[in-house]
Amino acid sequence: MIDYLLYVILPQVLHGLVWGTVIAFIALGLTIIFGLMDIVNFAHGEYYMVGAFMGYTVMSVIPNFWIAVPVAVASVALLGLFTEFILFRRLYGREPIFHLLLTFGLGMMFREAAQLIWGAETKRMDVPVTATIEMLGTVYPVYRLLILGIGICVILLIWYVLKHTGAGSKIRAVAQDRTMAWALGIKVPLIYTSVFMCGVALAGFAGVLMSPINFVYPTMGIDVILRAFIVVVIGGLGNVMGALLASLLIGEVEALASIWISPTIAETLVFVILIVTMIVRPAGLFGKAGER
Amino acid sequence: MFFEVKELCRSFGALQAVHNVSFTLDEGTTLSIIGPNGAGKTTLFNVITGVFPPDSGEVMFKGGRVTGMPPDKLCHRGIARSFQITNIFQGLSVFENIRLACQGRKATRRMFTPVSKLKEPMEEAEKILDLLGLLELRDRRAGTLSHGDQRYLEIGMTLAAKPSLVLFDEPTAGMTPMETKATIELIHKLKGMVTIIIIEHDINMVFAVSDRIVVMDQGNVLADGLPQEVKANEAVKTAYFGEEL
Amino acid sequence: MAKLNSGPNLKKTFLIHAIILSALAVLPFFLNGYHQKLAVEAIILSVFAMSLDLVMGYAGIATFGHAAFFGIGGYAMGVMLKFLFPSLWLGLIMAGFCTAILAFFIGFVSIRAKGIYFAILTLAFAEVVYRIIFHSYNTPLGGSDGLVGVPTPMLHFWLFDVDLTKTINFYWVAVAFAYLSYLICRLIVGSPFGSILSGIRENENRVPFLGFNVKWTKVTTFVLAGIFAGFSGAMFTAFKTYADTEQLSFLLSGKVIVMGLIGGIGTLVGPMIGAVVITILESIVSTYVRAHHLITGAIFVIVVIFMPKGLLGLFARKDRNNNGS
Numbered sequence: 001m002i003d004y005l006l007y008v009i010l011p012q013v014l015h016g017l018v019w020g021t022v023i024a025f026i027a028l029g030l031t032i033i034f035g036l037m038d039i040v041n042f043a044h045g046e047y048y049m050v051g052a053f054m055g056y057t058v059m060s061v062i063p064n065f066w067i068a069v070p071v072a073v074a075s076v077a078l079l080g081l082f083t084e085f086i087l088f089r090r091l092y093g094r095e096p097i098f099h100l101l102l103t104f105g106l107g108m109m110f111r112e113a114a115q116l117i118w119g120a121e122t123k124r125m126d127v128p129v130t131a132t133i134e135m136l137g138t139v140y141p142v143y144r145l146l147i148l149g150i151g152i153c154v155i156l157l158i159w160y161v162l163k164h165t166g167a168g169s170k171i172r173a174v175a176q177d178r179t180m181a182w183a184l185g186i187k188v189p190l191i192y193t194s195v196f197m198c199g200v201a202l203a204g205f206a207g208v209l210m211s212p213i214n215f216v217y218p219t220m221g222i223d224v225i226l227r228a229f230i231v232v233v234i235g236g237l238g239n240v241m242g243a244l245l246a247s248l249l250i251g252e253v254e255a256l257a258s259i260w261i262s263p264t265i266a267e268t269l270v271f272v273i274l275i276v277t278m279i280v281r282p283a284g285l286f287g288k289a290g291e292r
Numbered sequence: 293m294f295f296e297v298k299e300l301c302r303s304f305g306a307l308q309a310v311h312n313v314s315f316t317l318d319e320g321t322t323l324s325i326i327g328p329n330g331a332g333k334t335t336l337f338n339v340i341t342g343v344f345p346p347d348s349g350e351v352m353f354k355g356g357r358v359t360g361m362p363p364d365k366l367c368h369r370g371i372a373r374s375f376q377i378t379n380i381f382q383g384l385s386v387f388e389n390i391r392l393a394c395q396g397r398k399a400t401r402r403m404f405t406p407v408s409k410l411k412e413p414m415e416e417a418e419k420i421l422d423l424l425g426l427l428e429l430r431d432r433r434a435g436t437l438s439h440g441d442q443r444y445l446e447i448g449m450t451l452a453a454k455p456s457l458v459l460f461d462e463p464t465a466g467m468t469p470m471e472t473k474a475t476i477e478l479i480h481k482l483k484g485m486v487t488i489i490i491i492e493h494d495i496n497m498v499f500a501v502s503d504r505i506v507v508m509d510q511g512n513v514l515a516d517g518l519p520q521e522v523k524a525n526e527a528v529k530t531a532y533f534g535e536e537l
Numbered sequence: 538m539a540k541l542n543s544g545p546n547l548k549k550t551f552l553i554h555a556i557i558l559s560a561l562a563v564l565p566f567f568l569n570g571y572h573q574k575l576a577v578e579a580i581i582l583s584v585f586a587m588s589l590d591l592v593m594g595y596a597g598i599a600t601f602g603h604a605a606f607f608g609i610g611g612y613a614m615g616v617m618l619k620f621l622f623p624s625l626w627l628g629l630i631m632a633g634f635c636t637a638i639l640a641f642f643i644g645f646v647s648i649r650a651k652g653i654y655f656a657i658l659t660l661a662f663a664e665v666v667y668r669i670i671f672h673s674y675n676t677p678l679g680g681s682d683g684l685v686g687v688p689t690p691m692l693h694f695w696l697f698d699v700d701l702t703k704t705i706n707f708y709w710v711a712v713a714f715a716y717l718s719y720l721i722c723r724l725i726v727g728s729p730f731g732s733i734l735s736g737i738r739e740n741e742n743r744v745p746f747l748g749f750n751v752k753w754t755k756v757t758t759f760v761l762a763g764i765f766a767g768f769s770g771a772m773f774t775a776f777k778t779y780a781d782t783e784q785l786s787f788l789l790s791g792k793v794i795v796m797g798l799i800g801g802i803g804t805l806v807g808p809m810i811g812a813v814v815i816t817i818l819e820s821i822v823s824t825y826v827r828a829h830h831l832i833t834g835a836i837f838v839i840v841v842i843f844m845p846k847g848l849l850g851l852f853a854r855k856d857r858n859n860n861g862s
Contacts, residue, residue, distance in 0.1 A: 100656075101837045105791075105837025105838040105841070108788075109831050118714065147701040237653065271664055279649065368748055373746060384736075384739055392732050402730060407731065
């Protein structure tokens with residue numbers, strides 16, 4: 001019994017934490033972008049994918065993972081700047097149906113472009129840190145713990161920035177009332193663009209971090225985006241805390257469920273959770289009905 | 293008792309918007325509810341018309357309990373309301389606005405006959421437009437009407453379902469003096485046919501149409517009586533003018 | 538709103554319909570086999586796009602999972618034709634029945650959520666349906682391979698039979714199907730029910746105060762749209778002789794919205810035209826260009842940026858305030 005707990009359950013719990021953290025990276029970007037600009041970005045997963053591919057590309061030139069990571073993140077941020085300026089600006093103030101279409105189309109373009117540039121086969125990446133650590137009698141890969149650690153640091157950093165810095169309060173001001181914020185002299189378009197860049201850069205960061213584990217292929221964005229959306233909705237659109245908690249919840253549910261049922265069914269389970277949540281609390285677990 | 297409100301309470305967080313409001317209403321009377329801004333008048337209307345339920349208290353109509361009933365059910369029971377901020381269908385024509393409101397009485401959901409074949413709503417709509425003096429504007433898009441005409445349309449939509457109790461929320465808001473005068477005449481016309489509750493700020497109008505006045509302040513009922521009584525009431529004067537007169 | 542059924546208008550409408558129908562009737566004689574097949578697809582898909590218009594253009598509800606009904610209708614027809622009875626009528630009935638139940642379930646459950654949440658819920662449900670069918674490889678439904686080998690059905694009328702194996706025959710049946718569906722939808726939209734929809738689209742907040750139950754009206758519309766989507770999916774499968782998971786995909790849900798937007802939602806006819814345009818465009822693009830998803834995606838983007846009002850220019854108003862809150 002204890003063995004089962006330690007050797008089967010515990011690693012999965014940790015897997016769930018790691019996966020939850022990765023989803024949180026993506027979901028945080030999504031929910032903050034939505035909370036701030038009311039943009040529903042179905043192409044968000046593609047930034048994750050681009051991050052992974054950029055990491056792969058850098059690695060094939062300079063085989064140093066820890067150089068590849070910041071380069072990948074920076075390039076995704078640049079891509080974010082580019083797309084925000086040219087495309088996402090046009091979505092401000094419009095009905096979500098237009099967001100869906102534009103971002104979905106954009107996603108299709110990204111996927112196809114990735115396929116044209118890098119080919120459709122899955123690319124394998126070597127885990128940069130192959131050490132494992134002994135924990136309570138079982139062995140667990142250090143790299144995953146590293147991701148978890150990085151994840152926690154980044155999330156805390158975001159939390160700190162939002163709550164305790166001047167920039168953070170400007171962001172929150174714009175999220176609450178953009179006209180007022182503008183009237184107070186806050187440069188709203190600048191905030192929009194920078195937040196968007198950070199949001200997608202986060203996704204790219206997650207992408208490159210996860211690439212040694214999940215490998216790199218053009219459709220990897222699709223796999224995460226649906227989960228991220230579910231998380232964001234369960235947590236309440238625009239609710240940062242909600243997104244965090246929901247990410248962990250979903251990460252754990254998937255990880256634990258796949259002990260007993262196949263991963264694909266575990267995936268379907270995630271959707272079912274969304275549906276049940278919506279029935280019980282239509283605005284998300286932490287969302288308020290009046291909020292957008 | 294035709295209409296009765298018993299100790300209605302409604303809070304939003306720490307703000308007690310409506311506190312222990314009670315009054316009764318005889319059929320055919322016109323009651324005005326007045327009070328400074330923030331007194332809770334519109335919240336009271338919202339509670340009565342089913343926008344949200346009260347925290348406690350009852351609303352009784354024609355002997356039946358209607359507390360917390362949703363707006364569509366209240367409409368069928370005979371309670372209708374108009375809104376302080378014009379709440380019409382901007383993109384539809386004036387006629388379509390009223391006709392749709394008339395359809396609401398029986399809430400026909402027939403799908404396979406053209407709507408123009410519905411005799412009753414079509415005729416009723418004509419009558420109401422006539423009553424309001426909006427017949428010439430019938431095919432205009434409602435959004436293109438002047439503010440005053442839009443307020444009339446608003447009133448018309450409220451009357452369309454042939455309610456026995458009508459709640460008007462600041463019907464003359466933003467109207468010119470001439471339009472206000474016409475509204476007063478309209479209400480006089482309606483007096484025998486429906487029971488009316490009006491929220492109003494225009495004191496002249498209030499004294500012109502009311503059989504009774506209820507004064508609210510900070511969620512409470514401050515005074516309740518005939519217009520002359522309320523006029524002379526000291527507490528009311530204090531609430532409005534903030535000083536002992 | 539159309540003012541039908543007044544003397545000269547009726548004659549004019551009748552004339553227009555007659556001209557269009559005649560043109561459609563003779564069209565196949567000018568097309569080669571491949572193009573005839575494309576025409577059939579386009580016409581069937583036009584009903585799918587029109588069904589979405591009921592929900593999006595008339596009731597003002599955004600739904601991201603409409604393909605679920607198309608696909609289920611297709612599978613229902615497939616199952617009927619392959620395993621039960623090779624009759625088009627029975628297949629349509631089965632498709633209508635299944636999609637009605639599914640649409641009612643999804644609509645009823647989701648209606649508690651508003652605006653974007655509702656749309657995401659419909660997406661979630663559609664994805665669940667997709668995944669269930671996708672993983673059904675051990676059942677006759679075929680999983681990701683799809684339900685293949687669907688025999689072409691018999692179409693029995695009272696006095697004569699139609700041989701549906703001939704594309705041109707199927708074409709005429711498809712035109713009849715589309716026209717009939719259009720007439721029914723027109724009737725619905727011009728009915729008292731239809732005016733409630735307009736009210737909901739224009740100002741949902743006021744509608745309950747007029748005496749209507751908004752939730753039920755929305756669910757009913759959702760079911761109606763689902764049924765027509767199911768019918769078109771059924772016809773699609775009957776024509777293509779297979780049903781596959783692509784008919785359930787999010788891609789298709791997105792495509793049908795684009796069809797609606799290009800043609801102009803809120804017109805019934807607009808989305809039908811949009812469906813034809815998209816079908817033709819896709820076929821041209823995939824013939825000449827290898828990376829056709831890139832082009833399709835670009836089309837989505839371009840439509841949103843440059844053609845928000847569509848060809849028939851109707852989806853103008855309220856970009857921000859009618860999210861059903």
